[in-house]
Amino acid sequence: MAKDEFTPRTFKVVGTRPPRPDGLDKVTGRARYGADMSAPGMLIGLCLRSPHAHARIKSIDTSAAEAMKGVKAVVTRADFTTTPEDQGTRDILDNVMAGEKALYDGHTVAAVAATSRSVARAALKAIKVEYEVLPHVVDVDEAMKPDAPVLHEGRQQESVPKGYSQNVLARSQYGHGDIEAGFKKADIIVERSFTTAATHQGYIEPHACLATMGNDGQGDLWCCTQGHYMVRNTCSAILGMDAGRLKVTASEIGGGFGGKTTVFLEPVALMLSKKAGKPVKMTMSRDEVLRASGPTASTSIDIKIGMTKEGKITAAQGEFRYQSGAFYAMNGALGAMCGFAPYDLENLQSVGWEVVTNRPKAAAYRAPGAPMAAFAVESVMDELAKELDMDPIELRLKNAAEEGTKSAYGPTYPAIGLKATLEAAKAHPHWSAPLGKNQGRGLACGFWFNFGGDTCVSLMINPDGTVSLSEGNPDIGGSRAAMTMMAAEELGIPYEHVRTVIADTATLGQNEVTDGSRVTFAVGLATIKAARHAIEIMKTRAAATWGIEPDAVEWVDGAAQPAGPNAGKFPPMTLKEIAAIASNTGGPIAGHHEVNAEGAGVSFGTHIADTEVDPETGAVKVVRYTVFQDAGKAVHPDYVEGQLQGGAVQGIGWALNEEYIYGKDGTLQNAGYLDYRIPVASDLPMIEPVILEIPNPGHPYGVRGVGETGIVPPLATLANAVSRAAGVRMTSLPMSPPKLLAAIKAS
Amino acid sequence: MSRIHVNTTINGDATDYLCEAEDTLLDVLRDQLDMTGSKEGCASGDCGACTVRLDGRLVCSCLVLGAEAEGRTVETIEGMADGETLHPLQKNFIDKAALQCGICTPGILVAAKDLLERNPDPTEEEVRYWLAGNLCRCTGYDKIIRTVLETAAEMRGAA
Numbered sequence: 001m002a003k004d005e006f007t008p009r010t011f012k013v014v015g016t017r018p019p020r021p022d023g024l025d026k027v028t029g030r031a032r033y034g035a036d037m038s039a040p041g042m043l044i045g046l047c048l049r050s051p052h053a054h055a056r057i058k059s060i061d062t063s064a065a066e067a068m069k070g071v072k073a074v075v076t077r078a079d080f081t082t083t084p085e086d087q088g089t090r091d092i093l094d095n096v097m098a099g100e101k102a103l104y105d106g107h108t109v110a111a112v113a114a115t116s117r118s119v120a121r122a123a124l125k126a127i128k129v130e131y132e133v134l135p136h137v138v139d140v141d142e143a144m145k146p147d148a149p150v151l152h153e154g155r156q157q158e159s160v161p162k163g164y165s166q167n168v169l170a171r172s173q174y175g176h177g178d179i180e181a182g183f184k185k186a187d188i189i190v191e192r193s194f195t196t197a198a199t200h201q202g203y204i205e206p207h208a209c210l211a212t213m214g215n216d217g218q219g220d221l222w223c224c225t226q227g228h229y230m231v232r233n234t235c236s237a238i239l240g241m242d243a244g245r246l247k248v249t250a251s252e253i254g255g256g257f258g259g260k261t262t263v264f265l266e267p268v269a270l271m272l273s274k275k276a277g278k279p280v281k282m283t284m285s286r287d288e289v290l291r292a293s294g295p296t297a298s299t300s301i302d303i304k305i306g307m308t309k310e311g312k313i314t315a316a317q318g319e320f321r322y323q324s325g326a327f328y329a330m331n332g333a334l335g336a337m338c339g340f341a342p343y344d345l346e347n348l349q350s351v352g353w354e355v356v357t358n359r360p361k362a363a364a365y366r367a368p369g370a371p372m373a374a375f376a377v378e379s380v381m382d383e384l385a386k387e388l389d390m391d392p393i394e395l396r397l398k399n400a401a402e403e404g405t406k407s408a409y410g411p412t413y414p415a416i417g418l419k420a421t422l423e424a425a426k427a428h429p430h431w432s433a434p435l436g437k438n439q440g441r442g443l444a445c446g447f448w449f450n451f452g453g454d455t456c457v458s459l460m461i462n463p464d465g466t467v468s469l470s471e472g473n474p475d476i477g478g479s480r481a482a483m484t485m486m487a488a489e490e491l492g493i494p495y496e497h498v499r500t501v502i503a504d505t506a507t508l509g510q511n512e513v514t515d516g517s518r519v520t521f522a523v524g525l526a527t528i529k530a531a532r533h534a535i536e537i538m539k540t541r542a543a544a545t546w547g548i549e550p551d552a553v554e555w556v557d558g559a560a561q562p563a564g565p566n567a568g569k570f571p572p573m574t575l576k577e578i579a580a581i582a583s584n585t586g587g588p589i590a591g592h593h594e595v596n597a598e599g600a601g602v603s604f605g606t607h608i609a610d611t612e613v614d615p616e617t618g619a620v621k622v623v624r625y626t627v628f629q630d631a632g633k634a635v636h637p638d639y640v641e642g643q644l645q646g647g648a649v650q651g652i653g654w655a656l657n658e659e660y661i662y663g664k665d666g667t668l669q670n671a672g673y674l675d676y677r678i679p680v681a682s683d684l685p686m687i688e689p690v691i692l693e694i695p696n697p698g699h700p701y702g703v704r705g706v707g708e709t710g711i712v713p714p715l716a717t718l719a720n721a722v723s724r725a726a727g728v729r730m731t732s733l734p735m736s737p738p739k740l741l742a743a744i745k746a747s
Numbered sequence: 748m749s750r751i752h753v754n755t756t757i758n759g760d761a762t763d764y765l766c767e768a769e770d771t772l773l774d775v776l777r778d779q780l781d782m783t784g785s786k787e788g789c790a791s792g793d794c795g796a797c798t799v800r801l802d803g804r805l806v807c808s809c810l811v812l813g814a815e816a817e818g819r820t821v822e823t824i825e826g827m828a829d830g831e832t833l834h835p836l837q838k839n840f841i842d843k844a845a846l847q848c849g850i851c852t853p854g855i856l857v858a859a860k861d862l863l864e865r866n867p868d869p870t871e872e873e874v875r876y877w878l879a880g881n882l883c884r885c886t887g888y889d890k891i892i893r894t895v896l897e898t899a900a901e902m903r904g905a906a
């Protein structure tokens with residue numbers, strides 16, 4: 001429908017920076033997050049976790065725990081008697097409660113609910129688990145070898161060639177043209193191998209929930225999640241109950257970044273509550289979050305790029321091997337699709353591999369799979385720029401994808417903003433600023449698909465002329481403000497007249513998880529359409545009042561008015577006036593919209609970093625950082641900037657410090673913030689965000705998602721900056737001081 | 748299990764509670780007094796989400812026992828606003844978008860207020876080091892640091 005499409009307009013509310021509706025609650029400590037809820041008679045639930053990386057569970061004896069005073073329920077896998085229909089949900093069940101085998105250090109094998117935390121802790125100690133410890137594997141390249149310890153038998157897809165371990169679950173190939181012919185045309189070819197460590201989203205709020213399951217088959221669940229509809233659907237499938245009988249309410253959420261797009265505690269808490277007949281609250285410790293939620297893949301990547309001496313790519317090839325923990329996840333494929341997406345390539349072959357290992361199953365982390373791929377590809381691009389003595393921006397502009405380019409993953413691009421970010425970077429004073437001693441400047445580009453998906457919005461016109469908006473996506477970084485703004489814009493009323501709430505699962509239809517940078521795009525689209533629906537009704541009411549045809553009424557600046565002189569002469573009726581008489585003109589007025597939103601509009605960014613390397617210690621200081629990203633249209637620029645800054649800093653942590661360290665026994669050695677060190681305020685400079693606005697043709701206001709792309713370029717940006725500062729190419733992340741020092745010494 | 752009776756002052760109000768010997772001050776605030784503004788991000792002193800003031804000094808309430816609050820004064824995020832009037836830091840954190848998810852915000856506000864009371868004119872570096880014990884994963888700290896600096900300037904102007 002033409003109405004969905006972008007039409008240029010002058011905005012009144014969109015593009016301003018009003019205070020967010022949840023601000024007061026959040027600065028006063030009143031906002032209720034996952035762990036902030038309690039219920040009368042509530043029990044405390046805790047998990048017993050495997051101390052082994054890979055072990056057969058021979059027996060579990062819970063009798064002593066069950067006999068303890070204050071222990072109200074103990075559950076093991078035997079209590080989960082339903083087998084979910086689809087493989088993905090069966091994997092989730094296997095992940096939240098181990099079946100025959102414990103597959104990683106921290107895998108839940110049993111859980112208890114008791115009257116206090118101390119009793120619950122004592123009960124965990126009283127559970128006896130007999131394990132048969134099995135050989136384990138945590139490294140992606142090791143796990144692919146034919147003689148590697150195998151996690152699951154018979155799960156390998158046909159796409160995997162012979163000669164690999166059963167741990168290799170899938171292989172997928174993208175590209176076009178003829179790479180052999182392409183490489184023949186090259187004047188210069190660079191070929192490199194890279195590795196990246198697994199990292200964690202590091203949200204400050206651990207997973208938490210409060211579950212109430214009655215013997216009437218009805219359940220209530222409060223939890224911190226990026227998608228309470230997903231929680232409802234997954235938990236009801238695992239518990240074998242009707243989705244409609246489980247009501248899930250999303251708490252305020254203390255960060256997610258993709259890590260809260262699945263369930264961990266929730267089905268266990270519901271089962272404990274069912275067995276105990278009382279509400280059960282569960283919260284993870286930080287140690288549990290790191291050991292047993294959903295970190296990223298670690299990777300091993302080969303990149304080969306050929307170029308003419310003028311800097312035009314003739315062929316590109318990539319092998320993206322990703323281990324995603326103990327269960328299948330599509331990560332290597334995403335890497336293979338995203339790595340080369342910024343470029344217009346005649347000849348490309350890009351292959352993704354999905355490998356399982358004895359680690360917790362990877363969850364999404366902002367543009368899942370893309371940052372590592374960009375690290376590898378953009379490092380080789382930087383090396384080619386150096387070899388050809390070309391400006392890294394010029395080199396990229398020569399090859400940059402634009403409208404009409406056939407993308408690395410297949411489709412042809414509509415209007416995109418990559419070149420605009422490169423031009424903006426070239427023109428920015430940062431790019432030409434002088435560098436100090438031991439400093440280097442790096443630049444890299446990044447791509448993310450963005451997503452739309454199932455969305456429902458309901459918009460009520462209240463009798464006093466204010467508006468209540470219900471949406472179904474947890475607000476992680478200011479999206480309620482953005483929805484409020486779009487509703488106010490479309491209705492033509494002040495921002496303060498609209499209040500937006502996140503509805504529970506019983507109040508709206510299905511909503512896709514807050515992921516894929518989808519919310520401002522898709523929920524925004526549905527909000528605008530719900531407002532248009534309400535406007536149609538209000539126009540009808542005005543028309544009836546005036547005794548003219550609804551077609552003869554138009555909506556201007558928050559009021560109905562006759563459309564042109566032929567329609568009749570009536571003074572405009574404001575939204576407030578129409579609302580006041582709604583009861584007499586046909587009843588309450590509400591608009592709604594339900595859609596599977598398409599046309600999300602892909603996103604590109606370019607980052608510049610200056611780093612200073614201490615040649616004696618290998619320590620890296622980031623001295624300047626600038627982000628250029630296309631937002632389509634920035635609805636609330638403060639929160640767009642916040643996404644760009646936050647994503648960049650997470651990427652800086654990934655590049656320099658963060659890593660999952662496993663011991664020889666396959667157990668995680670750094671399960672705490674002291675040893676898994678995320679960037680702190682004193683590590684960083686200001687992060688300058690530059691927002692570009694190349695309208696997304698698929699959204700009425702031109703909006704594109706902005707949440708994820710910001711983490712894609714920083715790994716490569718930092719690697720290029722550090723490599724130039726240190727005079728040695730860094731191909732392994734994180735570039736921690738010992739690693740960098742060793743590389744400097746070896747060069 | 749015998750419990751300990753503690754008399755203390757929280758945000759200016761005389762308060763008493765019973766706690767187990769192993770309960771931290773954070774446990775007591777959150778689970779017994781329903782003051783859930785202080786958050787638990789790690790329970791090991793590494794994230795600062797639980798920051799409160801104890802007898803005028805910043806502490807991680809996850810590293811203080813509930814029993815240790817006997818006879819002392821505790822200040823939490825719940826006491827930062829004066830009735831309806833927000834502290835300038837609170838107001839500016841909203842106006843200048845210095846929070847995204849907001850889970851780190853109570854700890855950061857308590858710590859930043861303490862800084863500005865000790866040093867009304869901090870440099871950017873001083874703010875960054877003062878807040879180095881308060882992790883924020885959403886913002887990259889940029890808007891937090893700017894807001895603290897701008898609030899300091901505003902408060903100096905008003906004083």
Ligand code: FES
Nearest residue numbers: 788790792795809
């Ligand atoms: S919870 Fe106290 S420092 Fe993290």
Ligand code: FES
Nearest residue numbers: 847851883884885
């Ligand atoms: S705003 Fe989310 S952790 Fe700081």
